[in-house]
Amino acid sequence: MRIVFAGTPETALPSLEALVASRHDVVAVVTRPDAPAGRGRAVTPSPVALAAEAHGIEVLKPAKPSDADFMARLRELAPDCVPIVAYGALIRREALDIPPFGWINLHFSVLPSWRGAAPVQRAIMAGDEVTGATVFSLVEELDAGPVLGTITELIRDDDTTADLLARLADWGSKLLVDVVDHIEDGDIAAVPQPDDNISFAPKLSTDEARIDWNRPAFAIDRHIRGCTPAPGAWTTLGGERVKIGPASIAAESTLEPGHIDAGKREVRVGTSTTDLVLGDVQAVGKKRMAAADWGRGTSLDGASFDAAAPTEGTVA
Template structure:
């Protein structure tokens, strides 16, 4: 089967590599245009673009998928199917109709739960015990197309978004290739999504990533893990933003919400229930470091507490 693959971030790389290694012919890759990266804000190709170039695969970088030149090239390539993983732009009907078997999307949730841009983050933050990945036929409505295949994955108690997404990208790539194999063999049927239990996962904003220390420890823990690595959970101390990495829930409560106890070996922060023992902390303009090292270089008041919490 002739394949044009659409994807952009590192999350999409396992699927691209799996398709390249499969029986199918990846004739081109569609990815987002080069974007500024690093301190110098140098225009840099996407991870998918770099991987495709290493394989000698043609790379298409339309500003929009509706771009006439891109549409013309897609018709010339005449793909049988376009698998898509975290591409990052909406695909309109005109493009969806070009491949014989349509566009098939690998999405990192068990649909119809968590339709949208941040399914893994939202699943962790909501306290879900199980998530997964779904391959479905792409339609113009957000993540609403009929399902071609699903896998499930347990969410571990210490999973961050990065760790869970890495597993889902790995297993999801195998699911994607299996689905495309069956599409070519003609022995698979798409099943409409249920119309109940639909939930949405909009992209996390920086403001949403702010920690509310007045919540229970388990909720703060989920919040931090769901925001790791991006956009990064944060709080403020004396008006300065501080990023907080995954923490450990303590067995007892010794502090009021947001209050800090900095010892030689650990730093504790109070919540509505038990304390949290901080892992890594990153102050503005500094590298991530162990919480105890951060505390040693930080000036605290008489009753140290993060901003916005009770005295």
């Protein structure tokens, strides 16, 4: 089967590599245009573009997938199917209709739960015990197409978004190739998504990543893990922003919400239930460091993180 693959970030790399290694012919890759990246903000090709170039695969970088030149080239390539993973732009009907087997999307949730840009983050923050990945036929409505295959994955107590997404990207790549195999073999049928239990996962904003220390410890813990690595959970100390990495939940409550106790070996912060023991901390203009090291270098006697009102849209 002739394949054009669409994807952009590192999350899409396992699927690209799996398709390249499969029985199918990846004739081109579609990815987002080069963009500033890294500390120096140098304009850089996407991870998918770099991987495709290393394989000698043609790379297409339309500003919009509706661009006339891109549409013409896609018709020339005549793909049978276009698998898509975290591409980052909406695909309109004209493009969807070009491949006879359509565009098939690998999405990192068990649909119809968590349709949208941040399904892994939202699942962790909501306290879900199980998530997964779904391959479905792409339609113009957001993540609403009929399902071709699903896998499930347990969410571990210490999972960050980075941890869980890496596992889902790996297992999901195998699911994606399996679906493409069965499409070519003609022995798979798409199943419409149910009309109930639909939930949405909009992209997390920086404002939403702010920690509210008046919440229970378990909710703050999963809030931090869901925001790691991006956009990064944060709070403020004396008006200065401080990023907070994954923490652990203490067995007892010794502090008022937001109050800090910096000892030689650990830094604790109060919540509405038990204390949190901080893991990594990153102050403005500083590198990320262990909380105990940060505590020893910062005047924290009687200090408290600034209160934060609950952010609208935050999942409890």
